[in-house]
Amino acid sequence: GAVVSQHPSRVICKSGTSVKIECRSLDFQATTMFWYRQFPKQSLMLMATSNEGSKATYEQGVEKDKFLINHASLTLSTLTVTSAHPEDSSFYICSASDRGRGENIQYFGAGTRLSVL
């Protein structure tokens, strides 16, 4: 159980276009979802936290208008990188948790590698 699916696994786009990444919890209801960014050979940096039905909470330094997060249902959150530029190229990872399980564990998706040309 506790499977998180992230799609796509890899995307290459032109500078100026927008890219949407989906994160789905397949067998549980994700009351909270997290979006991370990982630069090469570095750790994960939390970008934002989203709770179903409410606005995402962004970490300091993360542009809300650049990285749009929608958590419309208990099983789906999306991250849209708007007007992507080469500096947005990175590995993006989502995670989901279900506080209803009584445990504070985040289950991670497999990540999306974004390359902006």
Place this chain on the structure above:
Amino acid sequence: AQSVTQLGSHVSVSEGALVLLRCNYSSSVPPYLFWYVQYPNQGLQLLLKYTTGATLVKGINGFEAEFKKSETSFHLTKPSAHMSDAAEYFCAVESGGYQKVTFGTGTKLQVIP
């Protein structure tokens, strides 16, 4: 505030040797502690976690970690390394019950045949 320090960005061990990956944390409240493993171009997989209770925690793939409050440490060990253990390992801490997890910078484990 919370933070995690992983000593050694790269660790090499021989196949069959003991694996020891170090993690120290700081937290103003009792923490939850985690170890995750990441294979290339993949997400993170939970190896084990400490929340409350027994301080020696056993995880998947033969790994275990011991929570030592006095040393603020949560080192990861495995008695005998396998080639399949080669990956990057992240220690993480969550405190305050807000589910905001802070990750260490990771330790890349190399297993030498």
